[in-house]
Amino acid sequence: MGIIYCEKDRTFTLQTKETTYQMQVDQYGFLLHLYYGKKAEGCMDYLLTYYDRGFSGNPYDAGTDRTYSMDALPQELSCYGNGDFRSASLMLENGDGSMSCDMRYKSYTIRDGKYSLPGLPAVYADNDEAQTLEIVLEDPATGVEAMLLYGVLPELDIITRSVYVRNQSSEKIYVNKVMSAELDFLYGDYDLLTFYGRHAMERNLQRVPVAHGSQMIGSVRGTSSHQYNPMMILAEKDTTEDHGGCYAMSFVYSGNFQGEVLKDQYNQTRMLLGVQEECFRYPLEAGETFYAPEVILSYTDQGMNRLSQNLHSCIRHHICRGKYKTEVRPVLVNSWEAAYFDFTGETLYNLAKEARSLGIDMLVLDDGWFGKRDDDNSGLGDWYVNEKKLGETLGGLVKRVNDLGVKFGIWIEPEMISEDSDLYREHPDWALTIPGRKPVRSRNQLVLDFSRKEVVDGIFGQISAVLDNANIEYVKWDMNRSLMDVFSVMTKDQGRVMYDYVLGLYDFLDRMVNRYPDLLIEGCSGGGGRFDAGMLYYTPQIWCSDNSDAIDRLRIQYGTSFGYPVSAMGAHVSAVPNHQTGRITPLHTRGVVAMSGTFGYELDLLKLTEEEKDEVRSQIGEFRKYAPLIQNGRYYRLTDPFKSEVCAWEIVGNSQEEVLLNVVMEEIHGNMTVNYVQLRGLDESALYKDQTTGRIYSGAALMHGGMPLPAEFGEYRAYQYHFVRE
CATH class of the missing domain: 2.60.40.1180 (Golgi alpha-mannosidase II)
Structure with missing residues (x-):
């Protein structure tokens, strides 16, 4: 199908419809990377060259051969401590305190279907759509193993990559760095495309030449972040939207990450993507295994539009799951910019009546429906309905709205806790804080320690009690601050907390998906602060940005489209003057921009003029006509909104x-x-x-x-x- 092993050359060749990826086990057992690019046949080891490189060490196995050095050879899993002085994929701290590993080939397995990762999101596929290659490497000195996983989806021109680290030694070790994917290029003059930003202005495209040294993006915020997206592209200099060679790496993970591209002393380029090494020191007792998150790889020689389409198809059909994987999403109105915290059950019912008259499918009740929550200074963690504020039960309100023919959704922020809350007064130790230090506040809230199962269990119990007692068909999952004061009272190895936190998040989301299979969950972190393929495994759409200004959204959605499909982008028509920028744009324009997303409204419908209401009805009719095409069609960027009028x-x-x-x-x-x-x-x-x-x-x-x-x-x-x- 897509994976071929040649015993004669000891090569593994991964073939997709239009690309070839090849590696080789050499005479010393090193797994060398030979080629990734346009489809090719035959053994490519002739590309390797050997010279005496000054100050580039030689493995002991090579004897007096000074031409063989890991410092110059392309690899599948570069290791710190075996003579390669470039940024490495794997850095281990051994039981004796030494920082060294030397991974050599041990065995391989090829099987039909796509591997999965325990506790982590990953690309999935049927047995006739994909194959898996497992290559086991071993450090002979310690017995520690690294299993490289490759998933091949030939029809999509997609290859996935992950790594297991197994402690087969007799002592505790630490994983100090592990990159899930590595691409080494022997030559080439490339540009690096990354997507930077800030809250309310995410995923701006930056294209810069790859220069000598390292160029790095990443996050230490506990989420993939507004500042850098965990997706990057390496493109040949002359690559445009429609022509030229380009490579993509997209991380299927929602926490701290690190992406790096470096050009070395010999003009070779290395591309790495994985878990952020800062604040990471993961312990492995004897017999334990660490699972690195997955990276999606793709290559095309037909320009960046085709590269994006490869990623879109993979995410739409092999990351997103459930009822809304390909189904058109309901048109909704969110109460936030209509009412903020100032609402009652009756005002919400009136908003739902207006929504029904305009053809809107769903009313979403945003922040303020729970605990003591009339502003953003209290109540987080108290996930019980404030019936005094609503003037009725949530179940009763939802039934009244449903009787109008309108669906109902709610906003939640399960990972957060307010110091002014019943939960904090009962369980102050559930918050991430460092003993003896005052915590760093953000939005006047703290973060719950989701690395602890009892914390995840407690919040899940509260949220599920709400969902079990009202016909809630949509949940907006928000997360409105970065992690700081990362310390868990349950472990002595604090270097694992950030990673285990994300595992706790995924565990919570997985429970929700399984318990409520028809529930539409929209991810959000102050808008686009956690917009990644990992979240899309649980939430088939993510609020693209808290900035709903149509003109700013052109740039935000443009940058997002390089790695993510339109069907994943939460996009709404909002009021003017816009609440984030003060800009006034025509209602028609706001509709056109929001249609290249999930489409909905973020305004007070009751304040619209009759003329505007007629236009909203028309917009919704147009969207319904185009929705199947928008949701499932091929997306093309035709101009650059940063450069064109x-x-x-x-x-x-x-x-x-x-x-x-x-x-x-x-x-x-x-x-x-x-x-x-x-x-x-x-x-x-x-x-x-x-x-x-x-x-x-x-x-x-x-x-x-x-x-x-x-x-x-x-x-x-x-x-x-x-x-x-x-």
Whole structure:
């Protein structure tokens, strides 16, 4: 199928539809990386060269051969302490305190299907869709093993990678660093694409040349973070959206991470992605195993649009699970920007009535429904309904709303605790704090120690009691601060707490998914602070950003699209002036931007004019018409909103039968010049009919001639063109 072992050359070759990945066990038992790129045949070990490299050590096995050095050879799992002075994938602290490991080949297994990881999210696939390669390496001096896992999904041009570390020695050891994936390139001049940001302005694209030394991104915040996304791209210099070679790494993990690209003294490039080594020192007693999270790899020589589509397809069909994996999501209105903390059951019921009249499917009750919670200074951890504030039970309110024909959802923040809460007064030790030190507050709240099972059990019991007593069909899971004061009273090895915290989070989410299989969960961390493939395994959509300004969202959603599908992006129409920027944009424009996401509303419907209500009804009708295409089609970036006065993107049906072209004018000038947008991904020989004007165009004309855009007065105008093949 996709994995071939050649005994003669001792090579492992992973073949996908359009790519080849090859490695070799050499004469000393080192597992060397030979090639990853466009599909190729034959043994590629001729690419390796051997010279006497000054100050590059030689393994003892090589005897007097000074031409053999791990400091210059491409590897699958580089180790600290075996002569490679570059950033390593694996760093172990042995029972005697030494910092060294030297992993050599021991055995392999090939089997149908895709491996899974205990307690961790991972790509899944049927036995006829994927194969797994397991390669066991061993340190002869200690007996410690590293098992490399490769999952191959040939039709998607996807390869996944993970690592187990097994302590087969007789003493306790520490894993001080483990990178889940490593790519070594013998040559090449590359650019590195990363996605930086801040709260309310996430995933801005940065493209910089790979220079000598290390370029690093990462997070020590306990989440994947607003500041850097755990996905990066290595691209050849001339690579564009539609042409050129590029590689992607995407981390299936939601906690601290580290991504690094370095160019060494010999102009070789190494790309690494895994758990953040800072504040990480994971103990392994004799016989114990550490499981590293998974990385998704993909390569194409057809540009970054194709690379993104590979990742989109993998995440949409092999990461996301459950009822809403491919199903169109309900159109919802969230109460936050409509009411903030100021609501009653009756005001919510009136909002639901208005929602029903406009064709909205669901009302979501945001923060403030529980405990003593009239602002963000108290109540977190007390997950019981504030019936005095609602004026009724939550179950009663939900039933009244359901009787209108409107679904109901709620907001929760299970990982947090307020010092002013019943839970904190009863269990102050459940919060992450360092004995003898005052904690660092953020948003006036602390973080619960989810590395402890009893804490996860306690909060899960509270949340499930709420969900069991009302017909809740949607949950927005929020997380509104970074981790600090990371100390658990339950362990002496504090270097494991950050990692175990994420395992506790995944355990909680897995219980929710299994107990409530029809529940739609939306991930959130101050918007896009935990937007990663790991969360999407449990929550098929994530609130893309707390910034709902349509023009800022063009850039946020553009950057997000490099690694994640439209179906994963929580996007809503909000009020103007926008609550984050003060900007005023047309309602139509806000709708067009939000449609390239899960689509919904974040405003007070009762304050809309009759004209605006008619436009909302029209928007919802348009969205329902386009939703299957938006959810499952192929996404193309047509312009760069950071550089162009036009932001244009396109979604094409998988059989090229229809296309939705979306355009927003970011700038307007006097005596405006005409902009032309060239479409992508159509059948050049087919004819396409504009569903608004009735005009017919050839696919070749739309792709190579393009569409002229109106030069109209007015800021931030938006246009949608829907073409269907004749």
